[in-house]
Structures are given as structure tokens and as C-alpha cells.
Amino acid sequence: MARPRERILILGGGWAGFVLSRNLSPAKYDITVVSPRQNFVFTPLLSEATVGTLEFSHVVEPVRDRKQRINFAPAVARSVDFAKKRVSCEASIxxxxxxxxxxxxxxxxxxxxxxxxxxxxxxxxxxxGTKFQLDYDKLVIATGCITNTFNTPGVQENALQYRDIEDARRVQRRIRECFELAVLPNKPEELRTHLLHFAVVGGGPTGIEFVGLLADYIRGDLLKYYPQVKDRVRITLYDVAPKILGMFDESLSTYAMETMKLQGVEIKTSHHIEELRWGEPNKPPIQMDPKSCLTLKTKEDGETGVGMCVWVTGNAINPFIKEALADIDEFPEASIAKRPSDLAKDTKPAGWKVKKNPKTGALLVDGYFRVQLEAKDETTAAMNDVFAIGDNAMLEHGSPPATAIAANQEAKYLAQRLNKNDFDHAAKFSFQDMGLLAYIGDDKGLMQMPHTEVTEKSKMFPEGLKGRTAWLVWRGAYLSLVLSWRNCFLILIYWVLSRLFGRRIQ
Ligand SMILES: Cc1cc2nc3c(=O)[nH]c(=O)nc-3n(C[C@H](O)[C@H](O)[C@H](O)COP(=O)(O)OP(=O)(O)OC[C@H]3O[C@@H](n4cnc5c(N)ncnc54)[C@H](O)[C@@H]3O)c2cc1C
CATH class of the missing domain: 1.20.5 (Single alpha-helices involved in coiled-coils or other helix-helix interfaces)
Known part of the structure; x- marks a missing residue:
């Protein structure tokens, strides 16, 4: 008699969850992905879709697969009972x-x-949504992170977040809206100026790539349609740190700043955002009104008017991990991978909680991505049927950066382990650092070699690469990661089309 397949439940259809689902053996596992959206988003090329180089459909893949090897539940996970091996979900359809x-x-x-x-x-x-429960034999938590607003007043409600396809569509619509509003005949001059001021907060790779592409789009394409406002457009990048792209070497980060300034991007480092509200600067605040502008207040410059403010300042822990995965109701005795000799005899639920990084709140996993429980006396016990990968997890002994590249490697590693079921003797996960890449606008990029070990490549380019070559490497690297042949071809074709005929204005 054929052995029944184990039920594996993957929470999250982003980089980690999607790649894992595509690499697990359907012969061995009955795979179900639970995620609120039906599509996986290829985030490194999301900004190219926002500015019309690509279409949004080119940067998404359906979580369901044509051959129906993967079940999909459009829902969010609300809680997990590790002892009963059951997840409570709410449909998001x-x-x-x-x-x-x-x-x-x-x-x-x-x-x-x-x-x-x-x-x-x-x-x-x-x-x-409709509530339902799903039972599992193995559970993988890959729910990612949310945007960190640092509780800045008005940001959660009024800034444009930038993580998902809907966020990117909203940004795309607002850019065009600001231009259309600014050229209306009856607009006061001051309001026109505010509407055409585009602010981006966050000088990490995502913020820089977006600003670079926004500058390309506005100066290279949009202004051909709105030449009358050419001298009014301003793009400002804000960051609280003294330099942008802090993870890159000084010389590369300086090169990025200089290149962006030449493109007309104002870079305001060491600036602290204090508030974002609707209405014009130095006038009373108003209710949200897209026909008007917003006021961005910084400690250093006071109030300034902006047409939109895109907020890309890094990660905060997902509320599901924070709230639902905390104390446990019942100790999951059967799930404990290796019973530590000093495991507290008293396995009363009140004494145990899910082990997390005290600073970030991410799930602290062992070298095989197993989620761990921690007793009051700090005894740790890893579960052999619950795993966490991607941005919501941190390896206890040194974690890779929270990037798509890392989530991709983690998902492939875990799929291999689960397919082979060799947790007892396989080597623990180690991250293959390929260096850092970023696009900075004007067909220029940065590439920094890994610093951990001296390789032949890093000897050839001790400072890394910058300029057009780095941009081509950036495009090649991400194209090689695109997860379907269809989108791979379409992206190549659209790159050529937008070079020949300009970006699509939407
Ligand atoms: C605009 C942008 C550009 C980026 N560019 C790059 C880049 O160029 N290179 C790079 O390496 N990295 C890049 N990143 C970072 C990269 O996308 C993330 O590190 C990566 O997506 C992390 O993968 P993940 O699976 O952990 O999380 P995500 O990809 O965020 O996926 C999490 C998934 O879980 C779902 N989810 C959330 N809560 C629940 C719940 N309760 N139940 C079920 N599902 C849930 C979410 O809807 C989502 O589908 C970029 C990120 C952004 C936002």
C-alpha cells in the first residue's frame, strides 16, 4: 500500500514560502500554501513595474500551480496550536x-x-473572512515582515508603503495624479510646487532603487508629456543615517550619492522625520484629500509640502509572529526534536514560550531552521515539525541579511532537507554571500564583493563594480532568478521595448 503523503503547511507565499513550495517533492508531501494574496511578487523588479518599464503581470507568479501539485488557501494564519498540529486561519478572499x-x-x-x-x-x-482550521504534519512559517514606521505620527495612515503589488500600483497612480493635478488651470502656484515634490524615506537598497527609477521615469519619460512643469519637479530622499546604502563600502556609497545628485535627486541624510499629515505646510491640517498635498515635517528643516511620501525604512516583525506566536497553550511533547537532558521536568504550558530574538522579535531558529521553544530557566527545545525561514526568522548563530537572495537560499536548503529527511546528519545551513547589488538610476549600479573571504573575483575588483557594468550585472543577476520562463522572456522583451519607445505612461 502506498504510504500517505505527509501534509506540509506553508504560511506565506512570498520569497521563502513560494520557493519552498516549488522545490518540495509532491510525491512525498501534500503541500498547502496559506497566504493572503494569490500571487508571489518578485520584489527586486517591482520598482521597474511601478515606473512602467515592465508590466505588473511580469513581476508576479501565481502561488497555485497548473499541475495542481500545490494546494492554496487565500487566507491569513491567526494562531497555531503546536500540540494539536493545527493552524487557525481567516480567509482573505x-x-x-x-x-x-x-x-x-x-x-x-x-x-x-x-x-x-x-x-x-x-x-x-x-x-x-470565513474562519477555518488546517491540520499539518509539518509546518513552515514564512510570513515575512511589515514596514517599520518607527511610530512616526501620521506615517501609518498617510505614507505610501512599498512592499506589495497593490502598494506599487497606488504609488504609480499617485505619481500620475500629482502631475495631472499640478497642471490643472486653477491650481494655486504654491500647491503646484508641493504636488510636484516627491519624497522617499529610507536610504537602503530598496529606497535607492526606487528613487533612481523614479528619477529616470520622471526626467526621461513623464516630463515629455508635461514640459510646462519641468522646473518645478523635486525628488528628495530622506534618511536618518549620515549616509545612504550603509551596508556598502564608503567609496560605493559616495559614488551613489554623487550620481543621484547629478540626476537631480536631493539627498537629505541625518534628517529625522517627525510627522506626515495632509494639508499645506504652515496651514492647519486637513482630512485626507488627494486633490491637496501632504506636509512632511523634519526636525532639521521644519515643514515642507509633498505630493506623495513613499516610506521604505526597513522591517518590523509581522504581527502574527509578535502576537500569535508567543506563549504556548500546551507543550508539544511529540514534536521535540531532541529532548535536552536538562529539559525542565515541568512542561506546563505557562513555563514555555516560542524563542525569539529579543531585539527584533524574529523567530530564533537552529541551523536547520527548526523553531525553538524556551523555558523560563532558558532551556531550549527545538521542534522537529515546525520550521521558519525568510525575514521572519533568524538563525541563532549568525543570520544572513533579510533579502530575497537569502530567503531563496534558505527555502532551497530546507526543501532539500525535507525531501531527503536527513536532518540528523546534513550540514547546517550556511549562507553563500554573493555580494551586494543596487541600482542607483541613470543606467548605473553598484556591486560589492563579499568581504568574508578573498576570492579570485574579489581580488579582481577590490572596490566592487560601479556604473553601467554593475547595472548590467544587476539586471542579469535578477533575471536569472525570475521563476518562470514566460516572465523571463517578457521582461527581456519589455526592457528592449522601453529602451526603444520609452516607458509606458499609466
Ligand atoms: C520593493 C522591494 C524591493 C526589494 N528588492 C530586493 C532586492 O533587489 N534584492 C533582495 O535580495 N531583496 C529585495 N527585497 C527584500 C525581499 O523582498 C525580502 O527580503 C523577501 O521578500 C523576504 O521573503 P519572505 O518570504 O521572508 O517574506 P515576503 O516575501 O514578504 O513574504 C511573506 C508572505 O507572507 C504573507 N503573510 C503575511 N502574514 C501572513 C499570515 N499571518 N498568514 C499567512 N501569510 C502571511 C505575506 O502576504 C507574503 O505573501 C525587496 C523588498 C521590497 C519590498
Whole structure:
């Protein structure tokens, strides 16, 4: 009789979860991915889609696969019972789609405040997804991170976040909206200037790549359609640190700053954002009104008007990891990989919690990505059926950076271990550092060689690469990671098309 396949549940359809699902053996595992969105987003090329070099469809892959080797549940995980091996989920299928259509089409029918409150309650009810539970034999937690706003007043509500395809669509729409509003005949001159000021907060690789591409798009394409506002457009990059691209060597980071300044990007390092609100600077705040502008307040410069503010300042821990994966209800005796000799005899649930990095809140995993539990007396026990990879996990003994490259390697490593079931004798995960890459605009890039070991390559380019060659390496490297042949071809074709005919203005 054929052995039944083990049920493996993967929470999250991003880099780590998606790559893992595609590399697990369907003959061995019954694979289910739980994720709120139906598509995996190829984040390194998301900005190219935002600025119209590519289409959004080129940077996504469906989590479901054509051959139906992977089950997919469009939902968010809400809690995990490690002892019962069960995950509670809430379906996300109507969120942001059907209910929004209803919300938009109904307001004129709502007459009184009382009725309006009733409607709001209804909408809240529709927005709650159906609750269901999924049992697993093995669980992989790959729910990623959220954007860190550092609790800056007004940022959560008013800044444009930049992680997902919907965020990128919103940014794309707002850029165009700002230009259209600014050229309307009756706009006050001051408001025109504010609307055409684009602010990006965060000088890491994601912020820099977005700013570089935004400058290319505005100066190379958009201004051909709006030549009358050529002298008004401003792009400003803010960062609290004294330099941008802090993880790159000084010479490369300085080169990036100089190149971007030549493109007309103002770089404001050592700037502390204090508030972001709707309304014009030095005037009373207003309710959100896309026809108007926002005011960005910094400690150093005071208030300045902006048409949009994109917030890309790094990671904060996912609320699911923070809130749902904390104390445990029942000690999962059967899941413990290796019972430590000094494992507390008292395995009462109150004494145990999920082991996390005290600073970031990420799940602290062992060298095989096994999630660990920690007793009050700091005894640690790894679970042999619960794993965590990607940005929501940190290896206890030195973790790679929170990047797509690392999540990809972790997912492939874990798939190998799970397929071979060789956790007892396989080598622990070690990250292959390929160096750092970034696009900085004007067809120029940066490439820094890994510093950990001296290789033939790093001897040839001790300072790394910069300029056009680095940009070509950047494009080649990410093209080689695209996960379907279809998108690989389409991306190549669109790169050529946008070079020949310009970017698509949407
Ligand atoms: C715009 C942008 C550009 C980037 N560019 C680069 C780059 O050029 N190079 C590079 O190496 N890295 C880049 N990164 C970083 C890289 O994308 C991340 O490090 C990588 O996505 C981490 O993978 P992950 O699977 O851990 O998380 P994610 O890819 O964020 O995936 C997490 C998934 O979990 C889902 N999820 C969240 N909560 C739940 C829940 N409760 N239940 C179920 N599912 C849940 C999310 O919807 C998402 O699908 C970029 C990131 C961004 C945002």
C-alpha cells in the first residue's frame, strides 16, 4: 500500500514560502500554501513595474500551480496550536475587492448617520473572512515582515508603503495624479510646487532603487508629456543615517550619492522625520484629500509640502509572529526534536514560550531552521515539525541579511532537507554571500564583493563594480532568478521595448 503523503503547511507565499513550495517533492508531501494574496511578487523588479518599464503581470507568479501539485488557501494564519498540529486561519478572499466595490457603490443610498453606522457595521462583518482550521504534519512559517514606521505620527495612515503589488500600483497612480493635478488651470502656484515634490524615506537598497527609477521615469519619460512643469519637479530622499546604502563600502556609497545628485535627486541624510499629515505646510491640517498635498515635517528643516511620501525604512516583525506566536497553550511533547537532558521536568504550558530574538522579535531558529521553544530557566527545545525561514526568522548563530537572495537560499536548503529527511546528519545551513547589488538610476549600479573571504573575483575588483557594468550585472543577476520562463522572456522583451519607445505612461 502506498504510504500517505505527509501534509506540509506553508504560511506565506512570498520569497521563502513560494520557493519552498516549488522545490518540495509532491510525491512525498501534500503541500498547502496559506497566504493572503494569490500571487508571489518578485520584489527586486517591482520598482521597474511601478515606473512602467515592465508590466505588473511580469513581476508576479501565481502561488497555485497548473499541475495542481500545490494546494492554496487565500487566507491569513491567526494562531497555531503546536500540540494539536493545527493552524487557525481567516480567509482573505473578499478583502480589498468585493467589499470595496460594495463600499464604493453604496454611499449615495446612505441617508442618515444612523443608517451609515449600520452600514459600517455590515461592512466590518463582510470584511471578516470565513474562519477555518488546517491540520499539518509539518509546518513552515514564512510570513515575512511589515514596514517599520518607527511610530512616526501620521506615517501609518498617510505614507505610501512599498512592499506589495497593490502598494506599487497606488504609488504609480499617485505619481500620475500629482502631475495631472499640478497642471490643472486653477491650481494655486504654491500647491503646484508641493504636488510636484516627491519624497522617499529610507536610504537602503530598496529606497535607492526606487528613487533612481523614479528619477529616470520622471526626467526621461513623464516630463515629455508635461514640459510646462519641468522646473518645478523635486525628488528628495530622506534618511536618518549620515549616509545612504550603509551596508556598502564608503567609496560605493559616495559614488551613489554623487550620481543621484547629478540626476537631480536631493539627498537629505541625518534628517529625522517627525510627522506626515495632509494639508499645506504652515496651514492647519486637513482630512485626507488627494486633490491637496501632504506636509512632511523634519526636525532639521521644519515643514515642507509633498505630493506623495513613499516610506521604505526597513522591517518590523509581522504581527502574527509578535502576537500569535508567543506563549504556548500546551507543550508539544511529540514534536521535540531532541529532548535536552536538562529539559525542565515541568512542561506546563505557562513555563514555555516560542524563542525569539529579543531585539527584533524574529523567530530564533537552529541551523536547520527548526523553531525553538524556551523555558523560563532558558532551556531550549527545538521542534522537529515546525520550521521558519525568510525575514521572519533568524538563525541563532549568525543570520544572513533579510533579502530575497537569502530567503531563496534558505527555502532551497530546507526543501532539500525535507525531501531527503536527513536532518540528523546534513550540514547546517550556511549562507553563500554573493555580494551586494543596487541600482542607483541613470543606467548605473553598484556591486560589492563579499568581504568574508578573498576570492579570485574579489581580488579582481577590490572596490566592487560601479556604473553601467554593475547595472548590467544587476539586471542579469535578477533575471536569472525570475521563476518562470514566460516572465523571463517578457521582461527581456519589455526592457528592449522601453529602451526603444520609452516607458509606458499609466
Ligand atoms: C520593493 C522591494 C524591493 C526589494 N528588492 C530586493 C532586492 O533587489 N534584492 C533582495 O535580495 N531583496 C529585495 N527585497 C527584500 C525581499 O523582498 C525580502 O527580503 C523577501 O521578500 C523576504 O521573503 P519572505 O518570504 O521572508 O517574506 P515576503 O516575501 O514578504 O513574504 C511573506 C508572505 O507572507 C504573507 N503573510 C503575511 N502574514 C501572513 C499570515 N499571518 N498568514 C499567512 N501569510 C502571511 C505575506 O502576504 C507574503 O505573501 C525587496 C523588498 C521590497 C519590498
Amino acid at each position: 473578499v478583502q480589498g475587492t468585493a467589499t470595496d466595490i460594495v463600499v464604493r457603490s453604496e454611499p449615495e443610498k446612505v441617508e442618515s448617520t444612523r443608517e451609515m453606522r449600520g452600514k459600517e457595521l455590515d461592512i466590518q462583518r463582510w470584511r471578516q
